Amino acid sequence: xxxxxxxxxxxxxxxxxxxxxxxxxxxxxxxxxxxxxxxxxxxxxxxxxxxxxxxxxxxxxxxxxxxxxxxxxxxxxxxxxxxxxxxxxxxxxxxxxxxxxxxxxxxxxxxxxxxxxxxxxxxxxxxxxxxxxxxxxxxxxxxxxxxxxxxxxxxxxxxxxxxxxxxxxxxxxxxxxxxxxxxxxxxxxxxxxxxxxxxxxxxxxxxxxxxxxxxxxxxxxxxxxxxxxxxxxxxxxxxxxxxxxxxxxxxxxxxxxxxxxxxxxxxx
Amino acid sequence: xxxxxxxxxxxxxxxxxxxxxxxxxxxxxxxxxxxxxxxxxxxxxxxxxxxxxxxxxxxxxxxxxxxxxxxxxxxxxxxxxxxxxxxxxxxxxxxxxxxxxxxxxxxxxxxxxxxxxxxxxxxxxxxxxxxxxxxxxxxxxxxxxxxxxxxxxxxxxxxxxxxxxxxxxxxxxxxxxxxxxxxxxxxxxxxxxxxxxxxxxxxxxxxxxxxxxxxxxxxxxxxxxxxxxxxxxxxxxxxxxxxxxxxxxxxxxxxxxxxxxxxxxxxxxxxxxxxxxxxxxxxxxxxxxxxxxxxxxxxxxxxxxxxxxxxxxxxxxxxxxxxxxxxxxxxxxxxxxxxxxxxxxxxxxxxxxxx
Numbered sequence: 255x256x257x258x259x260x261x262x263x264x265x266x267x268x269x270x271x272x273x274x275x276x277x278x279x280x281x282x283x284x285x286x287x288x289x290x291x292x293x294x295x296x297x298x299x300x301x302x303x304x305x306x307x308x309x310x311x312x313x314x315x316x317x318x319x320x321x322x323x324x325x326x327x328x329x330x331x332x333x334x335x336x337x338x339x340x341x342x343x344x345x346x347x348x349x350x351x352x353x354x355x356x357x358x359x360x361x362x363x364x365x366x367x368x369x370x371x372x373x374x375x376x377x378x379x380x381x382x383x384x385x386x387x388x389x390x391x392x393x394x395x396x397x398x399x400x401x402x403x404x405x406x407x408x409x410x411x412x413x414x415x416x417x418x419x420x421x422x423x424x425x426x427x428x429x430x431x432x433x434x435x436x437x438x439x440x441x442x443x444x445x446x447x448x449x450x451x452x453x454x455x456x457x458x459x460x461x462x463x464x465x466x467x468x469x470x471x472x473x474x475x476x477x478x479x480x481x482x483x484x485x486x487x488x489x490x491x492x493x494x495x496x497x498x499x500x501x502x503x504x505x506x507x508x509x510x511x512x513x514x515x516x517x518x519x520x521x522x
Numbered sequence: 523x524x525x526x527x528x529x530x531x532x533x534x535x536x537x538x539x540x541x542x543x544x545x546x547x548x549x550x551x552x553x554x555x556x557x558x559x560x561x562x563x564x565x566x567x568x569x570x571x572x573x574x575x576x577x578x579x580x581x582x583x584x585x586x587x588x589x590x591x592x593x594x595x596x597x598x599x600x601x602x603x604x605x606x607x608x609x610x611x612x613x614x615x616x617x618x619x620x621x622x623x624x625x626x627x628x629x630x631x632x633x634x635x636x637x638x639x640x641x642x643x644x645x646x647x648x649x650x651x652x653x654x655x656x657x658x659x660x661x662x663x664x665x666x667x668x669x670x671x672x673x674x675x676x677x678x679x680x681x682x683x684x685x686x687x688x689x690x691x692x693x694x695x696x697x698x699x700x701x702x703x704x705x706x707x708x709x710x711x712x713x714x715x716x717x718x719x720x721x722x723x724x725x726x727x728x729x730x731x732x733x734x735x736x737x738x739x740x741x742x743x744x745x746x747x748x749x750x751x752x753x754x755x756x757x758x759x760x761x762x763x764x765x766x767x768x769x770x771x772x773x774x775x776x777x778x779x780x781x782x783x784x785x786x787x788x789x790x791x792x793x794x795x796x797x798x799x800x801x802x803x804x805x806x807x808x809x810x811x812x813x814x815x816x817x818x819x820x821x822x823x824x825x826x827x828x829x830x831x832x833x834x835x836x837x838x839x840x841x842x843x844x845x846x847x848x849x850x851x852x853x854x855x856x857x858x859x860x861x862x863x864x865x866x867x868x869x870x871x872x873x874x875x876x877x
Contacts, residue, residue, distance in 0.1 A: 413575055414608035416595040418622035419673065425596075428621070432612045 274491060281484035288479045299481045303489075309482055312470035316450055319381060319466060323388040323449040324442050330389070331396040331441065338397075339404045357394040364391065365458040372459055379461025387455045392445035399444055403437030524587055526551035526709055527572075527677065532581035534567055534733075541567050543733045545581070549711070549726075554703055556712045556720040559730030560756070565713050568730070569679055572711065574598050585676050596625075601670030601708075605682045607662045609654040615641060615665045616650030622673040640668040644702060660691045667699065671706060678703070678710040684719065696723055717757050721745070729753050745803075751875050754801045759835075761807070761845050762875075763800040767792045775800060775874070779841035780820050786870035799875040804848040806871035809836060810864045811856065819866035822847070824859055840865065 276290050281299060283292030303309050337343075338350055356364060368387045369378065377383035411433065415425040431438075453468040460466050467486065474480045525548035534542035542564045549555050557565035570576035572583055574595035582591045590598050601622075609618050619637035620630070628636070638650050644664040654662055663683060670678060680699070684692045700723055703710050714720055720727050721741045729736040729744065729752075737749045748754035751762055765775040765783060770792045775783045783800060792798065813819040822845050824838040834854040836847040847865055857863045 408606065408608065410604045410606060410608035411610060413573075413595070414602065414604060414669075415610075415621070416575075417573060417598075417600055417602040418669065419596050419599070419625040420621070421594075421596050424625060429610060433610070 277484050277487045281488040299485045303482045303485045312465045312467045316467040319384050320446045320449040322385045324446045326389045327392040327396050327445040335400045339401050353397050354394045356391050361454040365455045369458045378459050379463050381464045384460050384464050388449040392448045396441040396445040399441040528584040530582050533579045535579045541733050552707045554710045554725045556724035556727045558720040558727050563730035564733040565730040569713050599675050600677045601675035602679045603666045603670050603683045605685050607666040615652050619669045619672050640672040644668045678708045680712045751799045759804045761802045765800050767796045770794050784869035785872040801873040804846040807847045808866050809849050813864050814866045817866035822865045823862050
């Protein structure tokens with residue numbers, strides 16, 4: 255049984271890790287299209303990515319769209335989550351369902367819908383159109399993350415703050431928000447990644463003007479299979495790796511450090 | 523005449539359910555009053571109404587002669603310690619205690635000094651830089667207490683604050699809380715369902731049941747002269763015997779099972795023929811093989827003996843009335859489970875309850 259489990263574990267790891275193992279060497283490949291194993295190694299495609307506007311503009315578009323999507327999502331989701339988690343009102347069940355709907359409907363269906371709807375509004379092939387569509391897709395994800403956090407929030411903390419003389423606004427600023435900060439950050443991160451990663455809707459409505467990175471990669475793999483795709487994949491992979499490892503690294507460093515004898519006034 | 527804290531005719535209804543029914547209470551400045559009752563009795567609801575987190579359906583709350591019913595919780599200047607302490611996890615102990623001062627515009631350096639002083643008072647000198655998760659349950663409790671006291675609140679409310687602590691720590695904290703409360707002279711309301719906690723800490727106990735105040739009196743008065751059979755059975759152990767007053771002038775009642783009873787006294791005027799309940803505390807009953815002269819006695823079948831070492835609880839039946847007798851641990855050897863023995867008491871250990 256144990257042997258079986260071990261082999262199953264190894265198999266799963268290999269399957270998950272295999273694409274990464276392939277993509278990283280391919281990014282250093284000297285072949286003119288995606289090819290494994292690479293015939294030789296050089297950094298040319300890295301240079302190509304960082305100098306070619308055909309790649310840099312979609313990257314910039316993706317960053318702008320994902321940032322704007324995140325901002326808009328959080329502006330909508332934070333008040334909505336507080337309302338849906340903490341209050342009872344008529345039509346709450348319907349509101350709950352509507353929030354999560356985009357998660358259940360296939361992206362391709364959403365994409366067709368956005369295409370005709372945003373077309374009527376004249377927003378197809380514009381940043382604003384993609385931002386609006388991506389926000390709709392990010393809202394349920396951010397809502398799920400944040401509502402789980404808010405449900406676990408001990409409301410006695412707010413009561414305590416009120417009893418200690420903090421007005422409801424000050425309670426929110428000094429107590430609720432800081433304690434929910436990790437949840438807010440993760441929620442925003444998911445919204446950002448959702449938009450940055452989204453391909454189907456982007457293919458339908460982003461056009462040339464608002465072309466996002468995943469769309470450009472998709473186009474490229476269909477037409478020329480430019481190894482720059484492997485470069486981008488590798489860069490994104492290491493970006494995520496750093497993002498995951500940093501908090502872990504910091505907390506390890508902190509717990510190893512001897513407890514500093516801070517003066518209470520300096521403790522913050 | 524007005525007291526420091528006045529609750530007048532407080533009612534609270536949730537739909538058709540009456541959570542509080544005409545609760546009125548006066549508390550003097552500096553008093554330590556305990557709300558005691560089973561869960562759902564209305565004690566916590568009353569506390570939440572005083573704190574402002576629940577709105578009463580009717581009645582008023584006055585502190586120092588001023589009505590606070592219309593004030594929001596943060597305008598009431600009331601310190602609260604919650605059962606789970608509700609310490610702010612992102613702030614250090616000192617910052618937690620500084621928080622109420624910060625909200626009152628005290629600058630950081632001065633406020634943190636004051637917070638450290640308060641932490642010393644509750645026995646946590648030098649713990650100011652720790653975060654709540656680096657403190658034990660008892661220490662968190664002390665921080666919560668310091669935080670609720672540092673801004674000199676007009677009232678201190680404690681909502682079952684000792685519930686989460688183990689027994690030894692709880693007894694230690696009972697003494698600590700009493701000491702701190704006395705030294706600051708803060709008017710305190712303490713909510714608990716633990717009767718021994720209520721007995722050991724309070725100036726007065728308010729017993730709640732089903733949204734009403736059953737009795738409000740000093741701990742020993744509650745113990746020795748309970749006004750209702752609920753109070754008698756909730757505070758301490760009790761033997762309750764239904765009886766009828768046969769001769770009020772001569773202080774004699776009759777129990778269908780145990781026969782004629784002499785009782786020493788009662789706070790209430792009784793009439794012949796009145797239905798009453800007689801209370802005899804288990805420690806006032808003597809256990810013997812044979813009847814003892816000058817004592818009212820009855821025969822009891824012993825069902826269970828629980829020996830705690832220093833004392834033992836003998837549970838049995840006299841007729842169909844369940845009886846509990848507390849004896850010294852060494853004395854219990856004279857009887858065995860299943861045997862019949864003699865129980866006896868004097869008239870002055872019989873208390874008459876009219877409700």
